[in-house]
Amino acid sequence: MNRKSPLSTLLQISPISLILGFFLALPIGTILIVSFWDYNAFSFFPDFVWTNYSDALGSNVTYSTYFNTLRYAGLTWLCTFLIGFTVAYFLAFHIHTTRWQIVLFLICTIPFWTSNIIRMISWIPFLGRNGVFNTILQSMGLIDKPLEFLLFSDFSIVLAFVHLYALFMVVPIFNSMMRIDRSLIEAAIDGGANGWQMLINIVIPLCKPGIAIGSIFVVTLVMGDYITVRLMGGGLRASVGVMMWNEISLLQYPAAAAHAVVLLAVVMIMVSLMMRIVDLKREL
Amino acid sequence: MKNPTSPNSLSRRDLLKRGSAIALGATVGSQAITGFPTIWAQNIKNVTLRQFGTGVSNINEIAMKVKEDLGITLEMTALDTNSTAQRVATQPKSFDIADIEYFTLKNVWPSGNLQPMDISKLKYFDKIAGTFKDGKLTPTSKIAQGTAPHTVSFTDSPNSKSFSKSMTNWYTLVPTIYNADTLGIRPDLIGRPINSWTELLNPEFKGKASILNIASIGIMDAAMVCEAMGEVQYGDKGNMTKEEIDKTMAIFTEAKKAGQFRAFWETFDQSVNLMAAGEVVIQSMWSPAITAVRSKGIPCIYQPLKEGYRSWGGGLGLARNLSGLELDAAYEYINWYLSGWVGGLLMRQGYYSAAPETSKLHMSEDEWGFWYEGKAAVNDIIDPFGNKMEPAGAVRDGGSFLNRMGRVECWNSVMEENRYMVRKWNEFIAA
Numbered sequence: 001m002n003r004k005s006p007l008s009t010l011l012q013i014s015p016i017s018l019i020l021g022f023f024l025a026l027p028i029g030t031i032l033i034v035s036f037w038d039y040n041a042f043s044f045f046p047d048f049v050w051t052n053y054s055d056a057l058g059s060n061v062t063y064s065t066y067f068n069t070l071r072y073a074g075l076t077w078l079c080t081f082l083i084g085f086t087v088a089y090f091l092a093f094h095i096h097t098t099r100w101q102i103v104l105f106l107i108c109t110i111p112f113w114t115s116n117i118i119r120m121i122s123w124i125p126f127l128g129r130n131g132v133f134n135t136i137l138q139s140m141g142l143i144d145k146p147l148e149f150l151l152f153s154d155f156s157i158v159l160a161f162v163h164l165y166a167l168f169m170v171v172p173i174f175n176s177m178m179r180i181d182r183s184l185i186e187a188a189i190d191g192g193a194n195g196w197q198m199l200i201n202i203v204i205p206l207c208k209p210g211i212a213i214g215s216i217f218v219v220t221l222v223m224g225d226y227i228t229v230r231l232m233g234g235g236l237r238a239s240v241g242v243m244m245w246n247e248i249s250l251l252q253y254p255a256a257a258a259h260a261v262v263l264l265a266v267v268m269i270m271v272s273l274m275m276r277i278v279d280l281k282r283e284l
Numbered sequence: 285m286k287n288p289t290s291p292n293s294l295s296r297r298d299l300l301k302r303g304s305a306i307a308l309g310a311t312v313g314s315q316a317i318t319g320f321p322t323i324w325a326q327n328i329k330n331v332t333l334r335q336f337g338t339g340v341s342n343i344n345e346i347a348m349k350v351k352e353d354l355g356i357t358l359e360m361t362a363l364d365t366n367s368t369a370q371r372v373a374t375q376p377k378s379f380d381i382a383d384i385e386y387f388t389l390k391n392v393w394p395s396g397n398l399q400p401m402d403i404s405k406l407k408y409f410d411k412i413a414g415t416f417k418d419g420k421l422t423p424t425s426k427i428a429q430g431t432a433p434h435t436v437s438f439t440d441s442p443n444s445k446s447f448s449k450s451m452t453n454w455y456t457l458v459p460t461i462y463n464a465d466t467l468g469i470r471p472d473l474i475g476r477p478i479n480s481w482t483e484l485l486n487p488e489f490k491g492k493a494s495i496l497n498i499a500s501i502g503i504m505d506a507a508m509v510c511e512a513m514g515e516v517q518y519g520d521k522g523n524m525t526k527e528e529i530d531k532t533m534a535i536f537t538e539a540k541k542a543g544q545f546r547a548f549w550e551t552f553d554q555s556v557n558l559m560a561a562g563e564v565v566i567q568s569m570w571s572p573a574i575t576a577v578r579s580k581g582i583p584c585i586y587q588p589l590k591e592g593y594r595s596w597g598g599g600l601g602l603a604r605n606l607s608g609l610e611l612d613a614a615y616e617y618i619n620w621y622l623s624g625w626v627g628g629l630l631m632r633q634g635y636y637s638a639a640p641e642t643s644k645l646h647m648s649e650d651e652w653g654f655w656y657e658g659k660a661a662v663n664d665i666i667d668p669f670g671n672k673m674e675p676a677g678a679v680r681d682g683g684s685f686l687n688r689m690g691r692v693e694c695w696n697s698v699m700e701e702n703r704y705m706v707r708k709w710n711e712f713i714a715a
Binding site for chain 2: 124251
């Protein structure tokens with residue numbers, strides 16, 4: 001192998017370093033610095049105080065909010081995983097022509113051609129007290145009184161999350177499944193394995209990287225979300241993102257920055273745990 | 285160019301703006317100035333004034349009309365309430381005229397970035413409502429709690445950074461727009477008279493009530509309710525102690541846990557949708573939102589309550605850096621603002637103008653009767669943008685100007701314990 005000159009190495013790494021530096025390291029560094037600043041009602045100013053962290057970590061609300069957010073993340077993960085895995089499995093193993101696989105896969109992406117917000121808001125008239133769903137159930141005589149838990153509840157929040165993020169699970173799992181060597185499956189069937197054994201012993205283990213990537217997408221998106229929780233929870237439910245948004249809207253940027261740093265740490269721990277379960281570098 | 289309103293900043297003013305963000309050199313080739321005899325008329329034609337403020341009163345029509353009448357070019361930027369205050373405090377060179385709310389003055393006036401106005405140069409000062417002078421609309425009105433505008437309206441000298449308790453010759457803001465807020469209800473779904481703030485927490489409306497999730501305003505509505513229930517006695521609802529905040533939030537947290545609230549709203553359209561869809565039958569609301577619900581053919585009332593109204597108001601302030609011709613033009617603009625045309629424009633949307641009488645000339649007798657005197661409308665009431673607001677025969681909820689503004693119990697304000705209050709409010713939301 002030829003030894004490259006230091007200059008060309010430098011040139012080669014500079015684009016990615018610049019991009020990551022400006023758009024990742026610099027903003028995060030700024031947030032970290034601001035999280036130690038102090039603030040009053042209308043401005044924030046350089047200082048070095050721990051009050052933002054002590055306010056954040058000293059309050060029960062923070063813990064219950066994190067617990068709530070983790071619960072949303074857990075429920076959403078479970079639903080998107082079940083749906084994502086099933087859809088991907090169907091596409092990969094039950095559709096035999098590439099053309100139909102592509103067609104059906106594109107159909108899955110159609111909802112993503114519209115904006116997040118639109119997809120979310122359209123649930124509101126559907127699930128409302130006098131909404132489409134309740135009206136149908138009532139006219140069929142299945143219920144006497146409208147079901148109130150459908151909207152502005154944990155149910156509607158998780159429903160919207162699953163709707164928004166299921167595709168993030170489908171794509172990587174489908175990708176992993178397509179890489180599975182079909183002869184492995186034939187060999188298993190020849191060896192007398194039933195469908196369940198094949199699923200547990202071959203498909204799932206070989207899909208682990210896809211599942212891990214999908215899980216990272218879904219969990220990080222849910223952990224950082226604020227708009228879904230606000231809109232679908234009717235403002236009655238809190239998530240970490242909502243808490244930060246409340247602070248930002250009152251110009252308490254340092255407090256929001258402290259929350260952002262804490263959230264970043266929590267999410268990084270979660271991702272690194274997932275990476276421990278699946279060694280992505282080795283698997284890819 | 286300059287509309288830094290972020291998509292996330294969802295304050296009332298923000299959402300009320302009617303496609304009004306920027307008015308840049310609105311009418312080119314202004315006509316000859318008529319009806320405004322003034323020595324500066326020729327010079328100020330070329331002056332450009334940069335004004336920012338909340339969306340409600342930063343409307344294109346005003347910039348177009350001022351260009352026509354005075355020749356001044358008005359560049360407008362609409363921001364949300366919090367951002368306007370921040371702008372005055374942190375970017376004093378970025379504007380000439382600030383259209384801000386009175387309660388923010390407490391925080392921004394000490395920055396020294398605004399200069400007071402010389403009242404002797406304000407032609408229509410004697411027409412300005414008493415609320416903005418001695419705090420009394422009529423000689424018998426009692427003075428409301430919170431940041432009542434007159435408490436922050438006067439200062440002792442052009443360079444003073446504090447407020448004067450009595451009237452002086454130096455005016456901090458010229459009032460532009462204000463209103464009295466109360467609860468909105470769906471009379472068809474409630475079916476009985478409502479006359480007190482306590483009804484918001486009445487278990488009868490379990491799962492059908494809502495309050496706005498903007499801490500600084502929501503806490504005031506909450507306080508109106510707790511006080512009406514007799515649960516909490518406040519020294520000053522606009523400046524609560526920690527203990528008062530705790531008690532208030534405890535009552536509301538309990539109600540929330542018991543399922544009293546269907547949702548909390550943050551934006552104008554959310555409040556309209558909750559009400560129109562029947563998700564909510566009683567909630568804190570703003571006047572134009574009521575109109576929006578009614579315009580869908582759904583009955584909705586801005587219910588006057590026996591405890592009184594929660595009120596808010598904004599005004600124009602002059603930047604410290606204004607001087608010479610620009611300062612003259614700014615005075616000219618403010619005199620024009622008070623002379624009636626703008627007042628008519630605002631009053632016909634359901635707000636009140638600082639000098640109501642001058643607006644009378646710019647409204648029809650029927651409009652004046654409906655909006656100001658609380659009389660039944662003779663013809664359909666149309667807003668300045670051509671939308672029908674009320675049918676003939678309608679009477680304004682709450683009645684006349686004196687009946688509504690004369691019964692203000694509390695003004696929007698910034699509390700000394702603001703930081704604590706916000707934390708408690710967040711806890712309430714997360715509870």
